[in-house]
Amino acid sequence: MEKMIENLVIVESPAKARTIERFLGKEYTVKSSFGHIRDLAKKNLGIDIDQGFRPTYVIPPEKKKVVKELKDLVKKSGTVWLATDEDREGEAIAWHLYEELGLNKENTRRIVFHEITRDAIRDALQHPRFIDLDLVNAQQARRILDRLVGFELSPLLWKKVKPSLSAGRVQSVAVKLIVEKEREIQDFSPRKYFRVTALFSAPDGKEGSGHFRADLSKRFDTLEEARGFLEKCKKSIFTVKDVEMKPVTKSPAPPFTTSTLQQEASRKLGFSVNQTMSVAQRLYESGKITYMRTDSVNLSKLAIGTAAKKIRDTFGEKYLKSRNFTTRTKGAQEAHEAIRPTYMDHAEVEGSRPEQKLYELIWKRTIASQMSEAKLEKTTVTISISGAPENFVATGEVLKFDGFLKVYMESSDEDQEEESGGLLPRLKVSDTLAREEIEAMERSTNQPPRYTEASLVKKMEELGIGRPSTYAPTISTIQQREYVVKEDRRGRERDMHRVVLKNDTISQEMVREKYGFEKGKLFPTDIGMIVNDFLEQHFREIMNYNFTANVEKEFDEIAVGKANWPNMIRDFYDPFHSRVESTTVQSEKSKGEKLLGTDPGTGKPVTVKIGRYGPIAQIGDAGDEEKPRFASLRKGQSLETITLQEALDLFRLPRTLGNYENDEVVVGAGRYGPYIRHKSSFYSLGKEDDPYQVGLGRAVEIIEEKKLQEKNRTIKQFQEEPELQILNGRYGPYISFKKKNYRIPRSKNPSELTLEECRQLIEKADAKSNKGTS
16 A cells, blocks of 8 residues: 655755755655746737636646656645745745645645744644735736736837847836936036145144044135145144034944845845845755845844844843844835844854855844944044135044944945044144145046946835845846846046145145946946837836836735736736837837948948947948948947947958968957957957057967967876866866866876876766766
8 A cells, every 4th residue: 555645845945845854753745846837928918817817837848757746745645735935936836836736725734934943844834824815916916917018028129129139027127227327427527626635733742643634624626726725724823623522323234134135245245136145045945044035124032032142142241232123115025034044143154155154244234233332432623724714624433332343334335435534632622733734636526336236226125126036036137138237347547636735835746546447337238228218218107117116016915915916917908018019010110320420531421230249330321332331349338428430440450460470460359359360260359458559569479378378278188088188277277078177186286197097086076966966
């Protein structure tokens, strides 16, 4: 007789199943499902809203075995427990499992928990419920609405802009934010000014540092004004006009939500939002942190209590101040507790280095949220100038009690150009100060900062665009679609005036400074800007930030049973579909074409537009007797900002530099940047090389450097096994065999490895890989 299963617990992933299995007895069998089952709306969008939504499942061949195994297990199970994640997507997955596995209500239980611990799982088993169809409907409404938008707008973009493009309700609005920021920067006009800073010394016998700096309360617009002020200061007396000392208290930040974790991991650890969520998922599934998709800052009483004990034991009673934070986000729809460690007494965990770093960040933030405020004393000294109405102001800040700062300090996206000073001398009103030096330095106002992934998440949350589960996928999607690129850009140099008064002499010099360096910033591509403009022109309502935020609120209403999802979809779809049909017929094709001017050599028009493989410049028209000439724009160039001369320069390539080793050396530019061609081989130019200026000598250097790299790349070869090589790579020596790479242990000398030793390393690595996938 076939053995019956008393309790079958189904979760999403093998990692989660393994962790849960540790906390349950032998009467429970834990299995992972076939992933996130995805429902597919019909391609012709023939969804009968009135009949309700029924899913059509498309299960990959490799998962069909898993599905069959689960169905067989269900048949011989007493009770089936659906233990998928506690948010809307998890609820929808539980419902899909219920439908596809043919479960019945009598022996099916739905359980949720926000942490994978023994107590949480036992408590969930004591309080089961059935699937919440309101949550399922909210998730289904989101999926259907997003499918409708994508399925209708994407083919329209193929016809009107370029093949293989896509649009989405949330992704298109995220691109709009980045495009608007870029145009704000393009329209920005920097204003130069002079900032004046003085170095003073306190009267003899004063406590504290004898020298301190103070800033002038006024900025000067011109060099003449700044120099004139310094001339006045030659004979001025500098007197302490006012001394203000006041206590300052700094409070800790709340525990992490999904949004703030993504922002802080980006700033402190350099993680992308996608990496943060992937690492957090592993930490959650291994039972180390609570559920990572949440917009709540609340902590449970148990968490507050265990954090208090840890703080008291580690730092002492004076560092403890238990508190609970209130969630301000309207319609918080995910888990009901902040992201925190499951065991507050564990300051560190085992795992990969990214897992350890992210866990440490979460632990510190949670512990700091339950610690005392930091106490500081801020001193502001106002200094009068005889013969001038302006004042110098010096600020100092002294930390009296570190409190939560002993553990953690929240980062900020804003650059802190002017930081508070340290300890000031003890000064009193009427003290006369000695002038050591006064400097007037030319500065320039900064352009609006471009978005990082972290600041984009913050902005989306502020506007109510998306929810915790959608931030990372949205930002990944717009980069994968090449509407946005994330990259570093080198800064530029400029000359600025510096005027210094020292003793009674004024000196003046030009100082070269770097500015405009961008690290990990989001830039819209040309195609991203064209698609944004097309959608803005024809689908203004969908691109409206308030519309996107209001749709999220409607999903929230559906989730609590206050709104009907078919009505919501119908109210949106009917006018939207009509708009798509009219735009298909009436709108013109958009390639972002722009006339720059006339080619002086031929008198033909010079234009830029989107071509088949990206942005291009064109000389001539398609109807001309002579075919038009085309050239790809270089990296960093944009259809919106390229000038006529820059476009004409593109046609100077390819150009022949001369002969080397009896063959022509040619410099050109392709899809992947400028290159040198010699003897049918291609060599990339370095970032510092200008393809319009590079000469034959430099080209030969690049060719020979590349040849030397290739020569040194091979450490060892074997005649008996030609496909096996020991090579030098970017991250060190490795074995290459049959298009696969194998790591060489540090204890081994690559040049001394024998063929047999290489084969053993390959066999060992293959065996380990096969074990991991079985």
